[in-house]
Amino acid sequence: MFTIKVLLVIGLIVWCWLGYFLISRFQKLFGPHPDDPAESAGARSFGIAHIVAIWIGTFCIFIYFLQK
Numbered sequence: 296m297f298t299i300k301v302l303l304v305i306g307l308i309v310w311c312w313l314g315y316f317l318i319s320r321f322q323k324l325f326g327p328h329p330d331d332p333a334e335s336a337g338a339r340s341f342g343i344a345h346i347v348a349i350w351i352g353t354f355c356i357f358i359y360f361l362q363k
Contacts, residue, residue: 300361307357314350 303357303361307354307361310350310353310357
């Protein structure tokens, strides 16, 4: 059981680092796309909301199993 919790903590640290890396390195994910001026703001917002929902959902799954 201890080994699983250690792996979950390591996975949580990697997941947080990955989120930070993607936000800091690829800031173009959170702005207008320069190559596609026809892309609507709503489509861009939906994409960002999807990325954030997946990241937060996975984070919550890590926390859930860490508490068990």
